[in-house]
Amino acid sequence: MTDTKPILKADDLSKRYEDGVLAVDHLNLNIYPGEVYCLLGANGAGKTTTINLFLNFIPPTTGTCFINGIDVTKDPLEAKKYIAFVSENVMLYGNFTARQNLDFFAKLGGKTDLAKNDYYQVMRRVSLQEKAFDQRVKNFSKGMRQKLGIAIAVIKDAPGILLDEPTSGLDPKAATEFLEIMAELKKEGKAILMSTHDIFRAKEIGDRVGIMREGRLVMERTREELQHEDLNKIYIDYMKSAEAPAA
Amino acid sequence: MIATIVKKEVLGHILSFRFIVTLALLLVVVPVTTFVLTNDYLKRIDDASLRQAEIETYLRSYAHFNRIGNILQATPTPIPFHALVRGLAPDINLGEFDNDPLPVMFPLVDLVFIVTILMSLVALIFAYDAVSGEKEDGTLKLALANGLARPKVILAKVAGGGLTLLVPFLLSLILGLLVILVHPGVDWKGPDWVALALVTLGTALYVMLFYGLGVFISSRHHSSSASIMTSLLVWVLLVLVVPSLSPYIASFLSPTPSRIQVDREAERLGDTERDDLGRKLQAERMRELVAKYPVLNERLSEADKKRLMERDPAAREAFEAARKATQGAWDEANRVQGEKIDTVRRAAAQQEEAQTGLARTISMVSPLSVFTYLATDLSSTGLRNEAYFGRVSDVWDRAFWDYAQKRIAELQAKDPATDWWNTPVDMSDRPRFVYTAEALGGRVEAALPGFLLLFGYGLVFFVLAYVSFLKYDVR
């Protein structure tokens, strides 16, 4: 895989907030087409910050994010053509129906020539129930909105996908379905960066799994390596060792 | 328990951004307004004494009873309360050639304006999220989960919020009063202070009323953004629209004849119709006299008449009788037509009064109007004062008339042949019009219904808020 160039690349990435918190500490990441990278870490470890850096929502303190080889701080608009995003808490436009939301964001994503059926297809693909397609999003449950958020990412058909805790709030069945979609997207050759707290699903879907602590990537394992290890134990161990020096 | 919640409410408001902004705004606007109004008041005092001096100078050379009426007129002098409340602006005067159009474009700021517009808006800004906002934050659920009774919560909310609101107002008012007090030219007397205290009480009622309204609206909504929207719409209607529409609605429901039409009618009655009647009466009376004194039938020049009268006492009697008859006929005509004019004018005045009353009643749907009437009446700058001024200037008119009669009688006694109408007279002992505001008792009495109405509105809004809150779904 190393011979192709990465879609998502963090190069010596650091972020120190104005109040002095070092949220990301010299992070290096390369995610290649057809690869799923799962970021684990305790609350406040810096996962969301990393994703925000990729989206150029905040400027990095040092280092660079590249999307498809494009420096996101230099040419953010061009870079964002190659990326889709599912945010942690998708609220969307409450007064719009699912399809209207999808339509709007698809157009922003450059898909201007889609027909009604295309939208329905995508919504079916993320297993949103049929009767919700033309209902207002206001009354959706959190899981339904999450699915719609994924649909928005899927319909853009971008080579890179960033997901911030996409499975939070999904019921077990929906979570399983979500993993299936991820697998399909992976098969289509997307590079996926996904932050999560769900260790088991990370192990299941992730080609690589990284654990962040205080902004640093303290551990990284490939799928093969994890076959023989207990990820849960590793995670807890790493968290413990973080507390140890302090104690 | 309730004290704890009130304290929390007060603290919550005082620490809030909107409290700071309100305080800052009022602390600037109120003293600036009083400063400017005080200077304006002093200027008007100067203007009034200047005018008085001009009149005195004029009288020194031209004090004839002829046409003194339009020079000596009762005019209202500025009162110290003008440093706070302008009331009905005197300069929008359409009856004279000169007018001051600036206040027509932008009505001027005074205390009444600050209370009615600004404080009501502030009250709603403070209240709009009293219930809906706490629901959104989840704190309402928490409070009620801790066994707080709902009536206590709502009571504490209204009391705490309303009281906090008065703090910036009172502080700024004190600052404004300091501005007035350091001005040497403004002399506030006991009744003025009492009136001010009552206006402040009215302000408290007015602000509480709007706070109650805001809490009511807030407890009808589940999101504070919807609540502020409704609050603003209600505010626009109640404060900005209803008062402005009311006189027009009244003029629609209870029309009055145009003043111009009335004037025309009065003119016709007093002019052509009077002439017709006078001529008719004169002819009638002369017919009788001619039968008695044939000499009247002769066409004589004035000179011949004079000569004839000197020679012949009978002719003299005849001419005398004719003169009297003519005079009598015209007096009668004047009287009859005068009564007709009075009737027309009185009817028009009654209709105007009815319309004004109706407009006033309609406008009282809005607490703004209630407060405006209350405050202007208390400070004797409003409608009531207008009527009062009419009464006292009538009294003065009569006094001056009596004085004129007395002086004329004196002149005639001295020399019957004098042309008293056009002789200069020393009028320095004339009764002067000194305007003093109405006694406080009457003003307070007039304001009483306003207080009751404000209190009633407040009570209604509070009860509505209370009932809505008891049924409020806190989830």
Next chain:
Amino acid sequence: MTWTIVRKEILANLLSYKFYVVILLAAVLVATSFFIMTRDYKERLADYSLIRPKPGEPIAVNPPNPLSIFAKGLDEAMARSFEVGPTGISVRAGQKSGNTVFAFFPTPDFLYIVRVVLSLVALLFGFDQVSREKEAGTLRQMLANQTSRSTILIGKWAGNFLSLAVPFLLVTTLGIAVLGLDPDIRFSSDQVLRLGLILALTLVYIAFFLSLGILISTLTRRASSSIVILLFIWALLVFILPNLGTLVARQVVDVPSVRALSEKREQVWTREILLRIKGQGDMPSHIRSISAENDALEADYRVKFDRLVNLSKNINRISPVASFVYAVTEIAGTGIGEEGAFKGEVVRYKNAVLGKRLASPDLKSSEYPAFLYRYRPLGRVLVRGALFDTAWLAAFGILFFALSYLAFVRYDVR
């Protein structure tokens, strides 16, 4: 891309409850105002037909201006009758002076509704534009695409402006069309043009407040603080600054009170008449000196008053709302400038009448010239301030929009 966002904004408005309530309110108010002010205009028209001078009478009366339905301004002062007698001008006002409640509250004309209500409506459209999207996460979602922030901001502005302006224009033009059907109300083509300008100016005004709303929403994190700040700014701009400005100007410029002037006039003519009765001089010379003295009073007052007006205008222009009011009333022909010009015409007419009077041996003439007031041409009105006021208003709108762009570029979207 921008168009996609414009369409989304319009759709979002069309789907929201707020939109209908607000638009309905504005529509009802505009319609009510049209209805009431039309009646008021017609009543004054009836008055006019009563006091309208017969041919040869020395009376100056200007018919009420149909544009006063939209911006009443000083039309009532301009539609009085000015009767020129030997001792001066006697003035008669119209109908409304009987009901004192009128004096308490502002006239609810179209200008008032726009100035007060529409500005608030525009703010309500703008205040949560950014924070709402931030809270819903849609701002991030939008920016995760190749959408630039300026596109979003322009799209938002345009979308909301259209959702405000289109229904507003619909309601207003419908109202005007209904007015046009009324046989008593006739607009000349010049007045139609002026009306068009007023509507255009109204749109600029709405744009100004929309920009202000969006600006504050880009500067605040929460909708609730945004609305609080906006309401305070609004109260300052719409009510306090323009009103206080007039009073402050009065502190600086000394202008005799109206009452002092009219007392002076009374003194002048009674004095002259008394002198005449005493047998000093002949009548024409007295008439001449009354007139000259009155003109001197008027000229002196004009100079001082103009200084006051200019100063208060300039102070009030701190608030662009005042600029808007000045521009609209001047364009409608009911503004302070027009009234001044009109007064000047009346004085000139008085002098013409007096000239004629003095030329005839018995100081009476049956054939006085008729008075006809020609409103200042639109071009002059524009040059004399209306254009500046419009530009001033627009400049603030653009400035606010530019500032909101600067703020939005830095806006933390997380």
